[in-house]
Amino acid sequence: EIVLTQYPDTLSLSPGERVTLSCRASQSISNSDLAWYQQRPGQAPRLLIYRASSRATGIPDRFSGSGSGTDFTLTISRLEPEDFAVYYCQQYGRSPPIYTFGQGTKVEIK
Amino acid sequence: EEQLVESGGGLVQPGGSLRLSCAASGFSFNTYDMHWVRQPAGKGLEWVATVDTAGDTFYPDSVKGRFTISREDARNSLYLQMNSLRAGDTAVYYCTRDLRVRGDYGLFYYYYAMDVWGQGTTVTVSS
Numbered sequence: 265e266i267v268l269t270q271y272p273d274t275l276s277l278s279p280g281e282r283v284t285l286s287c288r289a290s291q292s293i294s295n296s297d298l299a300w301y302q303q304r305p306g307q308a309p310r311l312l313i314y315r316a317s318s319r320a321t322g323i324p325d326r327f328s329g330s331g332s333g334t335d336f337t338l339t340i341s342r343l344e345p346e347d348f349a350v351y352y353c354q355q356y357g358r359s360p361p362i363y364t365f366g367q368g369t370k371v372e373i374k
Numbered sequence: 375e376e377q378l379v380e381s382g383g384g385l386v387q388p389g390g391s392l393r394l395s396c397a398a399s400g401f402s403f404n405t406y407d408m409h410w411v412r413q414p415a416g417k418g419l420e421w422v423a424t425v426d427t428a429g430d431t432f433y434p435d436s437v438k439g440r441f442t443i444s445r446e447d448a449r450n451s452l453y454l455q456m457n458s459l460r461a462g463d464t465a466v467y468y469c470t471r472d473l474r475v476r477g478d479y480g481l482f483y484y485y486y487a488m489d490v491w492g493q494g495t496t497v498t499v500s501s
Contacts, residue, residue, distance in 0.1 A: 299473075299487035301419075308491040309419065314473055315485050352419055356486030361432045363409070363421035363486070 266291050268353050268366035276374040279345055285338040285369045287353035292333045297356040300329055300338045303368075304349045312351075313338060340371075348373050376400040376490050378452075378469045383495030390459050394495055396452040396469030401490075404447035407472035409488060410454045412465035412497075422467070423454060437463075459499045466494040 271286040287298070300313040311320040313329035316336055326341040340347055353366040382394040394410070410422040423443035424432040431443050442455040452469055470488035477483050 297486050299485070301488075308468055308493055309488075310491070311473065311487055311489045314475075314487040314489075318485075320473075320487075320489060354419075354487065361424065362434060363411075363424070365419040365421070368418045 270366035270369045274370045276372050278374045279343050281343050283340045287336045287366050289334045293355050299354045301352045302349050378492035380469050380492045380495035383497045385498045387501050391457045394454040398450045403450040408452045409470045411468045414465045461499050464499050466496050468494045
């Protein structure tokens with residue numbers, strides 16, 4: 265079973281800053297099978313990125329995803345107040361079918 | 375508007391059972407794979423179950439044999455029957471839809487992500 269580890273656990277930043285979040289898989293995974301979500305306090309998660317780098321419908325272009333193999337990155341080019349939230353990566357394993365989430369990275373206001 | 379609304383959560387004793395429901399609207403429910411995902415208070419997300427459009431089901435080891443996911447396409451509804459509940463099953467349970475992207479020539483592509491989420495229903499297992 266593939267384990268996803270996100271780095272760091274918490275980031276303290278100011279609005280307007282650039283942020284890079286990391287997600288490392290314990291084995292190489294297909295780019296098609298890696299997604300990122302945002303969860304604001306008290307809300308359900310929201311899909312941001314699928315297929316490692318494709319933005320979901322309605323997601324602003326300040327969000328971008330990249331990476332391959334075992335190392336994936338979510339970048340927010342310029343933090344807006346509404347971007348302070350917890351971010352999760354997720355992968356899909358095919359045999360047997362299984363969905364795995366990382367433990368999350370919290371982006372908090374400095 | 376594409377929407378998922380969960381119901382059925384509550385307080386149940388260890389060893390008890392509970393059935394969650396999810397009402398879908400605003401999209402062709404019968405053409406999508408569907409999932410349940412849970413989140414204990416203050417913790418991360420855990421996949422719980424999947425049912426595809428053919429009715430095939432998939433579970434992680436943590437709930438296999440205790441939970442059963444099902445769908446009723448005529449009612450645009452998804453269900454999760456939870457038996458032999460434990461304290462560790464206490465969480466908010468989300469109903470989610472599998473991502474499907476329309477490509478060229480009307481073909482659909484599947485990327486194994488979850489693009490529509492309900493607001494969740496809370497399950498508490500405690501004596």
